[in-house]
Amino acid sequence: MDRVDDLLAAHFSVEPAPAELASRIVRRAHDAEREVGRLLDEIEIAATDRGVCLVRAERLAPPPSAKARRLVEQARVELAEYLQGKRTFFAVPVDLSGVPAFQRRVLEVARRIPFGEVRAYAWVAERIRHPRAVRAVGTALGRNPVPLIVPCHRVLRSDGGVGGYLFGTPVKDRLLALERSTPVLEGCATTRIVCRVGCVHGRHMRPENRVVFASVADARSVGYRPCKVCRPAAAA
Amino acid sequence: MAPDDRGLIERVARGDESAFGELVGRYQDRLFTVAHRLLGNRADAEDAIQRAFLNCYLRSDTYDARWQVSTWLYRVLTNVCVDELRRRKTVGFPVEAPDAGAIVEKPGQHLDLRRALEKVPTEARLLLALRYVDGLSYGELAKIRGISINTVKSQLARGKSILRKALR
Numbered sequence: 001m002d003r004v005d006d007l008l009a010a011h012f013s014v015e016p017a018p019a020e021l022a023s024r025i026v027r028r029a030h031d032a033e034r035e036v037g038r039l040l041d042e043i044e045i046a047a048t049d050r051g052v053c054l055v056r057a058e059r060l061a062p063p064p065s066a067k068a069r070r071l072v073e074q075a076r077v078e079l080a081e082y083l084q085g086k087r088t089f090f091a092v093p094v095d096l097s098g099v100p101a102f103q104r105r106v107l108e109v110a111r112r113i114p115f116g117e118v119r120a121y122a123w124v125a126e127r128i129r130h131p132r133a134v135r136a137v138g139t140a141l142g143r144n145p146v147p148l149i150v151p152c153h154r155v156l157r158s159d160g161g162v163g164g165y166l167f168g169t170p171v172k173d174r175l176l177a178l179e180r181s182t183p184v185l186e187g188c189a190t191t192r193i194v195c196r197v198g199c200v201h202g203r204h205m206r207p208e209n210r211v212v213f214a215s216v217a218d219a220r221s222v223g224y225r226p227c228k229v230c231r232p233a234a235a236a
Numbered sequence: 237m238a239p240d241d242r243g244l245i246e247r248v249a250r251g252d253e254s255a256f257g258e259l260v261g262r263y264q265d266r267l268f269t270v271a272h273r274l275l276g277n278r279a280d281a282e283d284a285i286q287r288a289f290l291n292c293y294l295r296s297d298t299y300d301a302r303w304q305v306s307t308w309l310y311r312v313l314t315n316v317c318v319d320e321l322r323r324r325k326t327v328g329f330p331v332e333a334p335d336a337g338a339i340v341e342k343p344g345q346h347l348d349l350r351r352a353l354e355k356v357p358t359e360a361r362l363l364l365a366l367r368y369v370d371g372l373s374y375g376e377l378a379k380i381r382g383i384s385i386n387t388v389k390s391q392l393a394r395g396k397s398i399l400r401k402a403l404r
Contacts, residue, residue, distance in 0.1 A: 004399050007349050012368035017268035018282050022257035025289045116323055181287055183319040189382025207298045208308070211382035212315035214322035214358045222359050222383045222391065 039083055039171065043148075047071040051093035055079075055146050057167060078198075079148060085182040087198035088115040090149045099145060102128075106140040113154040116179045120158040142166065148175070183212040185232055187224045194219040199230035241305035249296040260289055263306065267313050270365050274317045276350075284320055288313040303379075310372070310380045314362055321358055352402035360395030363388060 046054040046061060047068040052075045054060060063069040074092045081087035094111075096104050109127045113119050125137045141152040147166050153175045157163045165172035186202060187194040189209040194216060195202050202210075213219040216226050216233045226233045241262070247255035264285065271288075272281035291312050292299075299308060353361060359381070366372050366380065377388045 004396050004403065007403075008364060008368045008396075008399075011349050011353075012269065012273055012365060014265050014269045014369060015272065017264035017285065018278075021264050021282075021286070021289070022253075022260040025260065025286050025293060026253055026256065028286060029290055029293050180323060181316075183315060184322060187382060192382075207295065208300045208303060208311075209382065210315070211311070212318045214318045214325070218318075218358050221357060222381065222387050 039174075040080055042167075043079060045072045045075045045079075047075065048095045048097075050097065051095035052146055052149060053095040053098065055148060075149065081198060082148065083178070085178060088179075088182060088184050088196055089198055091198075092149065094146050094149055096145070102136070103140040103143065106137050107144060107146075107150050107152070110141060110144070110152050110155055111150045113151060115151075115184055116182070118154050118156050118176065121155055121163065122158050124155055138163065154179075185213045185216065185219065187211045187213055187219055192224045193227050194224045194232055195227040196230040196232045199227055201227055201229060242301055245296055245299050245305055248293065249299070256289075256293055259292075259305075263309055264289075266370050267309060269369050270310070270313060271317055273365050273369070274362065275320055280320060284316045285313065288316045291316070304376070306370070307376055307379050310366060310370075310376075314366070314380060318358065318362065348403060349399070352399050355402055356395045356398050360391040360398075363391050364395050367392060 042057040044056055044058060044060040045052060046056075047063055049065055049067045049071075052071060055075075063072050071092060075090075078087055078090050078092055082090070096107060099107065105128045106124060109124050121134050121137050121141075122131070124141075125131050125134045128137070130136070137155075141155055142164055144150055144152040144166065147153065153165055153172045155163065162169050162172055162176075183197055185194055186197050186205070187210075188201070188205045189211055191201075193201065194213055213224070219226070241259070244255045244259045244262075248259060267285050267288065268281055271284040272278060275281050275284060288309070292309060299305075353364075356364065363377055363381065366377055372380070374385045374388045378385045381388070383391075
């Protein structure tokens with residue numbers, strides 16, 4: 001034992017946790033189950049052969065072909081995983097061919113906002129080189145045909161306000177909270193490979209082998225290597 | 237006689253909320269201390285242990301009886317804390333300021349230790365917290381973070397070496 005050991009032992013001495021923790025957690029568990037179930041029940045998806053073209057909380061036309069049906073099914077699975085905190089990106093393609101050019105540029109910028117992060121409407125306006133078109137950006141995002149998959153909920157007002165949302169601001173709040181509490185990088189303790197949450201490799205990982213990392217560099221520092229399929233270093 | 241931890245987990249998996257309350261009561265102080273020391277403020281620490289216990293409550297049926305319950309709980313908690321630390325590095329979400337008054341400096345404790353700990357990389361800091369809060373063995377630490385025992389030793393040594401230099 002040296003001086004650093006003594007200091008660490010004093011610094012890490014146990015302190016009491018807040019009271020009534022267990023009952024608060026049980027309440028939170030019941031709320032979480034209800035929220036995910038409700039969102040999933042509300043959503044309908046439409047697709048063309050090129051990708052998902054519409055996500056809405058209303059009855060939509062059935063898929064026109066077998067390929068479109070497969071895409072709808074893939075999107076439904078990915079959305080369910082996303083809402084359960086098991087996915088941080090969407091692999092299903094989107095079809096924005098029916099969207100006007102200005103709106104498409106806005107949606108392409110919004111699509112690149114990383115999971116768990118937020119940006120301002122003004123930031124999006126600057127990225128499409130129309131810095132004064134903040135209101136038009138808000139309108140374009142408000143009419144996003146594929147919300148959730150193109151994450152317009154990650155765009156907020158510059159003053160920190162939530163702004164509008166197609167499914168209502170409470171849903172936007174819930175999505176932001178969900179992304180705040182969903183890890184992005186997970187490693188497998190047996191293969192020592194680190195992936196983005198939602199990677200196909202992660203599906204085969206047993207829960208007891210799952211280890212979360214703060215960065216790819218941290219994972220490398222303890223002997224993990226990045227996945228060659230989802231390439232977490234490139235996405236970070 | 238009090239039921240053992242594994243018995244409690246089995247009851248939690250069957251939906252017994254009183255067993256869950258007992259489990260939380262047994263571990264909440266140690267888990268809260270780890271989270272508080274890693275995240276630096278009580279609000280984030282409380283949210284982290286709520287999320288960790290919530291994961292355990294919702295996924296108690298996936299608990300593997302070959303694991304010690306404490307090791308499993310620490311794995312879940314460190315996963316939550318590490319992701320919170322990652323989130324703080326990203327742009328956008330505001331982060332609670334450290335609550336300087338809540339972590340009481342004890343007599344003889346070096347006032348610069350907290351600042352020095354910030355220089356220690358995340359993985360090593362995590363291992364130091366687990367080692368000193370609960371006296372976990374190298375084997376348990378390796379299992380919690382999914383790394384080898386040699387990596388645990390080298391990370392702890394590296395962390396302490398950084399602290400020694402910073403406190404010199």
